Amino acid sequence: MTTPGFHPTHVVPPDGLPAWEAPDPSRPTVPLDALLPVQLLEHRGDWGHVLCANGWSAWVDGRLLVAVPQGPPAAGAAPARTADPRPLLTRVEEALARYRAAAEDLAGGRLDGESFHDLTRGLRIGVVVDGESLWLYDTAHERWVYCDGARLSTYAVSRQPGEGSAPGAEKAAAVDPEPTRVVGEPVHGTAGRDHEPTRLVPPVTPDG
Numbered sequence: 001m002t003t004p005g006f007h008p009t010h011v012v013p014p015d016g017l018p019a020w021e022a023p024d025p026s027r028p029t030v031p032l033d034a035l036l037p038v039q040l041l042e043h044r045g046d047w048g049h050v051l052c053a054n055g056w057s058a059w060v061d062g063r064l065l066v067a068v069p070q071g072p073p074a075a076g077a078a079p080a081r082t083a084d085p086r087p088l089l090t091r092v093e094e095a096l097a098r099y100r101a102a103a104e105d106l107a108g109g110r111l112d113g114e115s116f117h118d119l120t121r122g123l124r125i126g127v128v129v130d131g132e133s134l135w136l137y138d139t140a141h142e143r144w145v146y147c148d149g150a151r152l153s154t155y156a157v158s159r160q161p162g163e164g165s166a167p168g169a170e171k172a173a174a175v176d177p178e179p180t181r182v183v184g185e186p187v188h189g190t191a192g193r194d195h196e197p198t199r200l201v202p203p204v205t206p207d208g
Helices: 086-107 113-120 169-175
Strands: 017-020 028-032 037-044 047-052 057-061 127-130 133-138 143-147 152-157
Touching: 028 057, 086 113, 086 133
Parallel strands: none
Antiparallel strands: 017 028, 017 057, 037 047, 047 057, 127 133, 133 143, 143 152
16 A cells, blocks of 8 residues: 555665664664665755655665656756766865875975875875776765766765765755665776676774
8 A cells, every 4th residue: 555645756776775763873673675666755964764655664874775767847847956077076176186285295395294194184085087987985975976977876885874974065965966876896887887896895903
């Protein structure tokens, strides 16, 4: 039985999705089935509150939901949000320029090691370019995104969902890509081609 007013906006990724009773990792509940249609009710940081067709609701990692394609907008409707890669590319370029300038000053003797450390503290940059394919690290949301030159899509996340956001997250949300989940990284070419994946793993500490 479908809940009245239920309009699916997303589906669960092909390998299912963990779920929680509240936006709290200590309160897990029954995971959602693969490709289950859900309606996203609200966002709270990385968390997404979803409604299922039978009326059951749960909290999930909203970054990993797969958006359902929508029909053409009605006449006079506001233009749909697009995941334009250029703002994120600009932020990456600015961060790299800051690091380059600090490194030049360090090499030229205009900075000491402590000042160099202070100027570069908090900078995080990740870029992989392979022909038309591009992977960028989005520091505002702590995730890797894939770009085909025209739009962005979430590639992998590097932490559990949380309510807190990194500095600049609100600004980045204006061009936030529709989330998808891709397991593994293709060695060459675009996402989804048949290559042996390289999985993201947590760093190993000296204590093991």
